[in-house]
Amino acid sequence: MLSPLTLLLLAPFLVVRVVAHGALASYIINDEEYIGYQPYAPPADQATIARPFPGIDPIRDPLSENLSCNNDGGPVGDGGKQLSAPIHPGDVITGVYGLWLHPFGPALVYMARCPGACVDSNSRDLKWFKIKEEGLIDGSIVYGNWGNGVVSKTGMYNATIPSYLEAGEYLIRHELISLHAIENGPQIYVECAQLKIVPREGESGQGRLPPSRYMVSFPGAYRSSDPGLNVNPFAPGGDEIMAYDIPGPAVWDGKDEESYGEALGALSNW
Numbered sequence: 001m002l003s004p005l006t007l008l009l010l011a012p013f014l015v016v017r018v019v020a021h022g023a024l025a026s027y028i029i030n031d032e033e034y035i036g037y038q039p040y041a042p043p044a045d046q047a048t049i050a051r052p053f054p055g056i057d058p059i060r061d062p063l064s065e066n067l068s069c070n071n072d073g074g075p076v077g078d079g080g081k082q083l084s085a086p087i088h089p090g091d092v093i094t095g096v097y098g099l100w101l102h103p104f105g106p107a108l109v110y111m112a113r114c115p116g117a118c119v120d121s122n123s124r125d126l127k128w129f130k131i132k133e134e135g136l137i138d139g140s141i142v143y144g145n146w147g148n149g150v151v152s153k154t155g156m157y158n159a160t161i162p163s164y165l166e167a168g169e170y171l172i173r174h175e176l177i178s179l180h181a182i183e184n185g186p187q188i189y190v191e192c193a194q195l196k197i198v199p200r201e202g203e204s205g206q207g208r209l210p211p212s213r214y215m216v217s218f219p220g221a222y223r224s225s226d227p228g229l230n231v232n233p234f235a236p237g238g239d240e241i242m243a244y245d246i247p248g249p250a251v252w253d254g255k256d257e258e259s260y261g262e263a264l265g266a267l268s269n270w
């Protein structure tokens, strides 16, 4: 039997152990909230845009077969419960985490075009491109502000759907990589949701996808040796390290030559 004082002293550690991890709980798009997947509720009762995932624990292996959407990737069409959220190019999607306690590490948002309906797509088979990343925003790796810190301060993470993206069905993949316990490997937190990109009124929905050099697979995009997956914020001298190398491909901003070239090529074909 532990004394009340011992319990009191232990309590903060118990709490931290229990709630230290986390997950994206809902999405907000144009003032509408879409409840995310609730890993501790019965799956059969859930009608959600989010892909199922097993719990709030992180993936530790950058080569994990579950890295695409924190599950085996399999289609979720059975049961007809899975939804897709409509969103326009250029709209903001807010990932709501609620409580998030890890301040060290990058935040990354990827998308992937589904060949047909996303509910029938295996997320492991898709080609992913990055639409946003924030690593070390300012300061040093130990005292500075990180992408993870945006979430620990606000409970949310915003990303904008590229305005030049073609209409259709996509998965969006939110990822937080936490570095505070790097001696046991990075903590990789991933959740996916189904989006249907619909043109704004009066627009054609014609757009484009990134050139292949922006496209990656999960697993495949990361290696265990990636510098950004091996940073220890608490290493000696961390207060003098002001740079951080974010894992994965470059963010596609739609302004690359290939995209412009294709667009110009399409124009000159007219």
Ligand SMILES: [Cu+2]
Pocket: 019, 020, 021, 022, 102, 187
């Ligand atoms: Cu955690």
